[in-house]
Amino acid sequence: MTENTSGSSAADQPTQAIEGLDTRTKAQPGLNATATHHENAEPAPTNAGRVFARVDEERWGYDPAEVDDFLQRVDAVLATTAGDPRSAPGVGSRQVRERVFDRVQGGYDPAPVDVRLDELEDELADRERDAFIHEHGPERWEEHLELLGQTLLGRLNRPHGERFRQPSQRKQLGYSVADVDVLCDRITEHFRSDEALDPTLVRKAVFRQAQGQRCYEEQQVDAFLDRVVELILALR
Known part of the structure; x- marks a missing residue:
C-alpha cells in the first residue's frame, strides 16, 4: 500500500464525522x-x-x-x-x-x-x-459501517498537518505531511459524493519521506489507510 512495511498501530479515536455519509451497501442480502x-x-x-x-x-x-x-x-x-x-x-x-x-x-x-x-x-x-x-442481521451491519465511517471521517475532518501523530524523535523519518494530506483530501471528496472509491487509490499510495514537522508517523497512517480499504470493500 505504501513504502512502509512495518506493523500497524491502532488509530486514535477521532472527535467528529462528515454528515450525510451513506453507509448502505449497493446490494444488501437478507x-x-x-x-x-x-x-x-x-x-x-x-x-x-x-x-x-x-x-x-x-x-x-x-x-x-x-x-x-x-x-x-x-x-x-x-x-x-x-x-x-x-x-x-x-x-x-x-x-x-x-x-x-x-x-x-x-x-x-x-x-x-x-x-x-x-x-x-x-x-x-x-x-x-x-x-x-x-x-x-443487516441492521447490525449498518451500525458497524456507521461506526467505522464516523471513526475514519472524523480524522479526515482534522486540519491539514494535524491528522496524524508526528514521530517522537526530531530526525526520525516519516511520511510527507503534504503527500498524506493530499490523499486524505481525495478520500474525503469521494466519501462526500456518490462516487464509489476505488481501493487501488489507497492500496497503491506511495508517499515521500520527510523529517520533523513535515512528516507523519508511518505506522499510524498505515493503520488508518487499512481501515479505509476495509470500509471501501464493505460499502461495495
Missing part, C-alpha cells in the same frame, strides 16, 4: 438469501499451480516459499469454510491486506503477486460481510 448464496456457490478457484513470474537473478522479489505457503493457507480457507471465514481464524481479508513478504534475489515479481492478493482480499471481504449479516 438472511435467507445469504444462506442460499453459500449453499449454491460454485467451488472457489484456488491458487494451487499458479505460476508467478520471477525477477532477474540480481534483482529482489518476494520470497517464493513464503508466497506459496501463504496462498496455500488462503486456498484452505476458500475450500473449506463455504463462505464462513469464522472456521479458519488467522486468515481473513485483513491478514491478506497486511501481509508482508521477505525479499530474495530472483524471487517472485511483486506486481502480479500484489494483484492476486488484492483479488483475494476482495473475495474474503465479501464472504466476511455475508457471514456477519447472516449471523447478526
